[in-house]
Amino acid sequence: MTATLTAQATTDRPAPAPRQLRWLLRLHRPALLSGAAIVLLTGAALLWLGGPLTDASAAAWKQYNACGFTPSCAYDQSSILRYKDVYTYTTTAVLVVPFLVAAWAGGSLTGRETESGTVRLAWTQSVSPARWLASRLAFPAVLTAAATGLLVWLHRLAWTAADGRVDTAKPWYDFATFYANGTVPVALALAGLAVGVLTGLLLRRSMAALATAAAVLGALWAAVHTALPHLWPAVTATSSLEDGPTGSGIPVGEGVLTADGDRVAAPCHSGMMDGCRSTLADLDATGFYRDFHPADHYWPLHLVASGVLLLVAALAALAAFRLLRHRTGKTTG
Template identity: 55%
Template sequence: MTALTAPAATGTAHTHGSPRLTRWLLRLHRSALLVWTVFVLLGSALLLWLAGPLTDAAAEGWRQYNACGTTPRCSYDQDAILFYKSTYNYVAAAMAGLPFLVAAWAGAALTGRELESGTAQLAWTQGVSPTRWLALRLAVPAVAVTAGASLLVLLHHRAWSAAQGRIDTGKPWHDVWTFHANGPTTVALALAGLVAGALAGLVLRRTLPALLLGLALAAGVWGTAQLLMPHLWPAVTEETSLQQGYGHLYSGIQVDHGLITASGGHVPKLECYTTVSGGCARELEKLDAVGYYSTYHPVSHYWPLQLTTGALVLAVAGLGTAAAFWLLRHRTATPRTTA
């Protein structure tokens, strides 16, 4: 790829103050700021509605259903239960998509389009250094993303907590979307998406390709975090005898499960149960199995997992930020001339 040239400032150019540059950046991306504001306000309103009237109506529906017992043709408010479930799932899915939305915008509009159209190079002729240009483009959106995503996380946790013990089909804490929407990993992933998109724009310097690359990088960060998350904190192992059965006695994030042999060894992920006869019983005897084990994270590990996963994602975002500044300095360095 060809190097970017940072044009020398003209004699009449002067260095703008940060407040003025920030105002100019907000005007340039006012449409994105408006969309983000509407997204946060709408999401907040839905979460407040979910935590109050919708949870109350669904809880009453479940109370009616549980009171029916075995009574045939018993009436209960099924619509309230289903409406609560649908609304919760839609809101959780929207929050799960935050890193990808931010990455797509950052790649397409924040850096890719400005480099492709020459807007960035024009700014560099007005006394704004490339480093300062990039710093503002990361800092200002980062503040908006952090504030908006943090508000949504707090309201989501409030809505989720309101349903616990009242709605039988409420999502458990370890549900994938619920786990992230309830804690700071959502904010960390959104910031990582911002960095991924900005870096993609600097690499490709074209709008659409940067959008696609930003999405791919954000997906890579999300998938890696999800894969590593269960292993970032020591898990708990529970054991049961063959007579007790496999016994899914845990309620949390499963790391491993399988059989325990007479020597104390573990045979992972062998789906074999004492209630099954024939080949399964022969397999248990062949392995000299004496019980089952389950390695998992209980609810007490929620915050350790949130904090370690968030720290990992922020570390990746930090590396991406350093790579973005290095790449920009490398491409805008003034070439040396020989005498």
């Protein structure tokens, strides 16, 4: 009797975390190897971009600027074009990573396991549904945050190395550069992981969950991008009618100020032109205004947007646990 009770207690005891981790690594080894390859290749390209490519492009721009208007002056155009191409490719790669995470989480991490019935096998081996789901969120979240954070850091180093040295380097407020240099891709990748896990549990079909998770994450990013200029108070720059709107950064809105203090959409942008001058006079305009985010709003915008994405990730994870509990009943404990 004692031996029977001991055996039953051993069977009912949740599997230790290392055992679940080994199972997770074995089951998703191809995806982990592919992800590691993507991170290593992109990271190597970013190191190349921020080092030799930036130096070569900066030297080529010095040659070009020294040429002036001399048509026969030679400069290394290929280095300039190579820098531009590699920057575009690596920036795109950094921004695509969250979508790869979402697609993998939906299509393989939960979608394929629920579709094939692998999850039921795991639950019969002393792994409760809640512990199974936690393992599908915790360890991948650590890897996702580390890998995405590394790529963002390397991208920012590469961009900083070229800032002020390469004439065609993207400004900080270029939206692709803005996102790839900050915390938003990390938060977006974590949101993609949670959304993908939830989608896989909901649809229980790997290909459908893969496509749906990527599409949902795209819609989420579009919503955050649309709301971004309004997540932090903008500053206002005013200027004369002759100067036109001024202020460099992420635009929020612009127009003309009237003598009554009203804001009106600008019909034109230069009081130096006769046609524009008369139109502005009819509006009783006194100057231009522009609402925008300057460079010192960079991190506040990123942190607030990242906070929104992390909240979505937390809500998606909570919804996944509730859905699993609803489907499995008391076995989630």
